[in-house]
Amino acid sequence: MPGPRRSITETEQAIQQRLGGLTLQREAMAAVGNIHRAAAAVRNHLENSVLRPHELTWTSFVVLWVLWIWGEAETWSVAEEAGISKGTLTGVSRTLESRGLVARSPHPEDRRRVLLSLTPAGEKLMEELFPAFNAEEAFVSAPLSPEQCLQLADSLRVIVGRLEERGEQRRRKLLADEDLAPRRSGRRPRP
Amino acid sequence: MPGPRRSITETEQAIQQRLGGLTLQREAMAAVGNIHRAAAAVRNHLENSVLRPHELTWTSFVVLWVLWIWGEAETWSVAEEAGISKGTLTGVSRTLESRGLVARSPHPEDRRRVLLSLTPAGEKLMEELFPAFNAEEAFVSAPLSPEQCLQLADSLRVIVGRLEERGEQRRRKLLADEDLAPRRSGRRPRP
DNA sequence: GCTTTATCGTTTGGCCTCAAATGATTACCT
DNA sequence: AGGTAATCATTTGAGGCCAAACGATAAAGC
Known part of the structure; x- marks a missing residue:
């Protein structure tokens, strides 16, 4: 019989253990x-x-x-x-x-x-x-104070803003010398 | 010709305007x-x-x-x-x-x-x-300091934890006297 | 004017997504 | 022991999801 579902805290602990050796x-x-x-x-x-x-x-x-x-x-x-x-x-x-x-x-x-x-x-x-x-x-979000909510929204906005400004450039750089196979799904050219 | 896409900041401003009258x-x-x-x-x-x-x-x-x-x-x-x-x-x-x-x-x-x-x-x-x-x-997450990242992770964990603990109860209460139609999609009972 | 070239929204194909139905198996109850 | 209830992964059906192909329209080049 399965036990109770793992909490988010347990999950984070397991991650720590699994990645103990890696520097990340x-x-x-x-x-x-x-x-x-x-x-x-x-x-x-x-x-x-x-x-x-x-x-x-x-x-x-x-x-x-x-x-x-x-x-x-x-x-x-x-x-x-x-x-x-x-x-x-x-x-x-x-x-x-x-x-x-x-x-x-x-x-x-x-x-x-x-x-x-x-x-x-x-x-x-x-x-x-x-x-x-x-x-x-x-x-x-009730456990968070209004100030904490705004702080949270701020940090997330920073991440979104970074991707809006630099995401595409970063992806181009990362995939520059990759030879991407065509997507598995998607419309095919007519024969 | 369409202009540039709206930034996250512009979106938040538009929300403020649209909801100016409502107390939320x-x-x-x-x-x-x-x-x-x-x-x-x-x-x-x-x-x-x-x-x-x-x-x-x-x-x-x-x-x-x-x-x-x-x-x-x-x-x-x-x-x-x-x-x-x-x-x-x-x-x-x-x-x-x-x-x-x-x-x-x-x-x-x-x-x-x-x-x-x-x-x-x-x-x-x-x-x-x-x-x-x-x-x-x-x-x-580069624009955020390690401390800010941990703060962000903390706030998000609080939200996830709240839903883990009280989400189901809350939904039961909200839907207590709702007469939910069966889902549009999903398997049908055999005739 | 006529021909590219660019840019719309839509279509297409292969996944992902959920909840409920289903069949297989196990646990419970007497 | 035999029947019922619970619980497992899978199947099913309708829709969401993307990127590339596509047809229709418009803009630019000449």
Whole structure:
């Protein structure tokens, strides 16, 4: 019979043991590792509390959120802001449109582009949903003081900013002399 | 023509404006929002730098990592530790097994259970991969001092710990009188 | 004007993702 | 011992996810 699940503290101790011999950036490892643990835990909690009754996935909610914050916007920009690819956005916005939460309209000056916006139903949903969402954000961070939350947000913003500024350059440098095989998945050239 | 992508600072300013009228937990919102922005940015960077040449997805790497840290373990525990469902792990471990990185062996006392472990090739890969992975963890968090990294890891651990301890209880309370529709996706009962 | 060249959003293919159903096995109960 | 309940990994179905291919449109070059 399996024992209780391992706590995050036990996990960190096991990492220390396993890597005892290697000289590594332990602080960075702890920070980055916990970013992902926390992101997954928080996402899971929000999906299974406030989003589930509305049958919204995380990504759908984020897209609604972006449109709520920024107002009508091009798909290009919405995908960027939501942190998903434009291909993914095509599917998600189609789903939201079919549920009457998002409207799609052609760009007045460029027929290639498409503008997305919330419908009145979408606006109404966000006005109802966001306070509940924020209440859970407050729940998960309740043990931290407001100052600690801001400190946390600051440190994370520094990391995001660094990748915004130097990430691409760094990747180019790292992969400069790599001979990358084509991706396993993805569309194939026609024969 | 679309302008440059909006920075994380601009995004936070827009949120402030949009929510000017509402009374909300801004500190919690900033913290939680940035957790996800940072997680996505870091994951994207690592997938497209150290993982891509080895044709490993993020999830595959995390599973290898868990087996490397904990050694041979039951699928049950690996899924928990990797932060994925056991159904997902079935697929991922099958892929890793087909690439000769992971071995699957029956539990000596319970034929329902399965033990996973790294093959020698898997061990070798992790010994080569992990230093490179850690170097990128150091790269993304370079602007932060070691003390700030530990502070960051601490705050995130507090959030994960809170959800480990009180998350399920909270969700039960929130959904107590909700009449949840069955999930849209998922296996259907046989007719 | 006519031809590149660039840039839209969409489509495609192969994974990942979850929760519930399912079959195999084990534990419990009488 | 024999039946029921619990628990394991797997399967299933619908959707999310990305990058590259693609068709439609627009801009630039000539």
